[in-house]
Amino acid sequence: MRELPRYREIYETLRRQITDGVFVPGSLLPSENEMCRLYDVTRPTIRKALDLLTKEGFIIRHQGKGSIVKGAPKEIGILxxxxxxxxxxxxxxxxxxxxxxxxxxxxxxxxxxxxxxxxxxxxxxxxxxxxxxxxxxxxxxxxxxxxxxxxxxxxxxxxxxxxxxxxxxxxxxxxxxxxxxxxxxxxxxxxxxxxxxxxxxxxxxxxxxxxxxxxxxxxxxxxxxxxxxxxxxxx
Structure with missing residues (x-):
């Protein structure tokens, strides 16, 4: 199978941690600098992962505050x-x-x-x-x-x-x-x-x-x- 892009792997990891409750609503994700060191990637890669999480409603990004967890949004179409x-x-x-x-x-x-x-x-x-x-x-x-x-x-x-x-x-x-x-x-x-x-x-x-x-x-x-x-x- 074709490997996922690095930003996508980070997105999947963070998404899973949010849905599993590792990061609870209202808490802060690690800073971009911390995640760069943790995942050994550049800031643009981290930002692409955070952009996806923001788009899907998992986090809110505030300049000067960081990424605040909203929690796992309700899935659409799942019974x-x-x-x-x-x-x-x-x-x-x-x-x-x-x-x-x-x-x-x-x-x-x-x-x-x-x-x-x-x-x-x-x-x-x-x-x-x-x-x-x-x-x-x-x-x-x-x-x-x-x-x-x-x-x-x-x-x-x-x-x-x-x-x-x-x-x-x-x-x-x-x-x-x-x-x-x-x-x-x-x-x-x-x-x-x-x-x-x-x-x-x-x-x-x-x-x-x-x-x-x-x-x-x-x-x-x-x-x-x-x-x-x-x-x-x-x-």
Missing amino acids: SLSSTTSAMDGTRLQTSIIVQPEHRAWDDAFTYAISEEEKQAGCIYFERVRILDGEPVILDITMLPDLGLPRFAEFNLENASLFDLLRSQYKITVTGGIQQLFAISADKRAHSLLRIRQGHPILQVNRKMETNRPGFYLYSQIICVTSKYGLSGRF
Whole structure:
């Protein structure tokens, strides 16, 4: 794999430290001079990393004061599970790949029309099941235009974030999108994968997600068992 530019590596390190709580909201990041010594780089490299953090809302830069941590901004377009009976612990949620990423031809993306460029390029298709406390609760089907995503299939998406992968390896971030919600009955496949009876009421969410790369969209279909858990998130 192609190595990330040095400023990008520093950005990823600082971003991770902010999201993990190493740097809490209101605290100061090390000075530019300190980070130059820490990472053995020049100030322009540090400033490029800080510019990215500022743009994404992780820090505020004040002349004479330094870089003040705002905290991790709420992700856009990510749906998370919340229990209807008790607080959720994210460590209880696992992701299993049931269809590995593969190139496919496509004419549309779920209920969304695709451009001629997307159609000609084909898509990268894969399926994952979200498992909570050993119980499958979400079938997540993803279709990505096969445009500018070299070696995507070589990455392991087991218990990994697709959005983090796209951001760190391809500089693609989700900025918003549209979604459609359907109340449907479980078919034979949902019955098999989610361990529910056929005809059981389930929620289907079709999403088209916009990104910072012009003309590049992510498409997904989420099928969720909501009898015990709800979905939450910003979009």
